[in-house]
Amino acid sequence: MKFFIDTANLDQIKEAQDLGVLDGVTTNPSLMAKEGITGRENILNHYKKICEIATGDVSAEVIATDYEGMIKEGEELAALHERIVVKIPMIKDGVKAIKYFSDKGIKTNCTLVFSAGQALLAAKAGATYVSPFIGRLDDISTDGLNLIAEIRLIYDNYNFETEILAASVRHTMHVLECAKIGSDVMTGPLSSIEGLLKHPLTDIGLEKFLADYKKGNS
Numbered sequence: 001m002k003f004f005i006d007t008a009n010l011d012q013i014k015e016a017q018d019l020g021v022l023d024g025v026t027t028n029p030s031l032m033a034k035e036g037i038t039g040r041e042n043i044l045n046h047y048k049k050i051c052e053i054a055t056g057d058v059s060a061e062v063i064a065t066d067y068e069g070m071i072k073e074g075e076e077l078a079a080l081h082e083r084i085v086v087k088i089p090m091i092k093d094g095v096k097a098i099k100y101f102s103d104k105g106i107k108t109n110c111t112l113v114f115s116a117g118q119a120l121l122a123a124k125a126g127a128t129y130v131s132p133f134i135g136r137l138d139d140i141s142t143d144g145l146n147l148i149a150e151i152r153l154i155y156d157n158y159n160f161e162t163e164i165l166a167a168s169v170r171h172t173m174h175v176l177e178c179a180k181i182g183s184d185v186m187t188g189p190l191s192s193i194e195g196l197l198k199h200p201l202t203d204i205g206l207e208k209f210l211a212d213y214k215k216g217n218s
Contacts, residue, residue, distance in 0.1 A: 001179045004056070004165070004187035008035045008046060012190045013053050019193070024056035026109070026131075026167065026187040028087070029063065044080060051081040059109045059129070061087035062097075070097040078106045085109045085128060090118045095125045102126025109165065116150040123155060123162040129185065134178075135168030144168070145177050152182045172196055 002023035005016045008031040016022040027050070032038070037046045047060050058081070062073040070093060074086040078101075085107040088094045098108045102125060109129040110122035114137060122130045132151060134144025151164050166178040169188030172195030178186045186192075 001183060002056075002163075002185040003193055004059075004185055005190055005193070006031070006167070006169070006187040007189065008032045008037060008050070010049060010053060013050060016190055016193060017054055021193065022054060022056065023185070024058060024085075024187075025050055025054045026059040026087070026165075028061050028111075044076075047077070047080055047084065051083055054083075057083050057085045057107065059085045059087045059111075061111065062089075065089065065091060065093065067093040067096050070094065071100060074101055074106065074108075087111050087131075088127075090114075090122065095121050098122060098125040098127050102128075111167070114147070116147065116154055119151040119162075119164075120154055123158075123160040127162050129163050129165040131165045131167040131187075133168035134166055134174060135170040137168075138170070145174075145181060148178060148181045148183050 003021050004024040004026050005013055005022060006026045007013060008027045013025055032043055037043055050058050060077040062070045064070045064073050070088060077086050078084050086101055087109045088097050090110055090113050098110055101108045107128040109131055110127040111131045113119050113130055113132045119130045132147050134148060137144035137147060148164060148166055163184035165185040165187060166183040167187050169175060169186050169192050172192050175186050175192050
């Protein structure tokens with residue numbers, strides 16, 4: 001399973017990259033605003049900075065919600081760097097735009113997916129990634145992980161090449177459960193990745209090894 005980090009924070013992206021397990025980055029206007037990045041030119045420049053740090057795909061989201069606007073913005077984003085993936089919302093004009101970019105050989109990430117039917121349409125249109133938001137479904141007492149399982153079954157039935165990118169991952173257990181189900185990618189905060197490192201027995205064992213070493217070399 002690929003690990004993406006969901007942030008616009010350059011320090012966190014570098015930390016995840018330095019860990020050696022980062023496969024890509026996702027971000028959105030809300031995450032940009034959180035880092036104080038506003039204005040079209042500043043946002044475009046920030047995407048370039050992210051691409052200079054990360055070595056994998058970087059999802060860059062369009063703001064337009066009409067077909068012509070998404071095409072214009074998407075082409076501008078794709079021209080920024082070869083690893084930019086154009087992030088398109090799951091709406092009618094969005095599906096049309098995904099088909100357009102697919103035919104042009106431009107990678108896309110269909111975002112704000114909340115049903116298996118939406119994921120099926122995105123795959124039919126040729127999306128590179130489809131992003132079901134599991135955390136947001138959990139927030140409304142709906143099983144987000146079950147959606148991942150449904151999409152996995154449908155994609156496997158018909159050999160769709162679209163990768164399932166589990167988004168809105170909130171914690172480490174989300175990461176593990178997505179891995180069990182067969183999600184191709186997960187994107188979440190740095191804490192959800194670093195949480196995989198932690199186990200009390202590891203800490204206890206390391207402490208004992210170091211204590212025994214000191215005894216033998218004192």
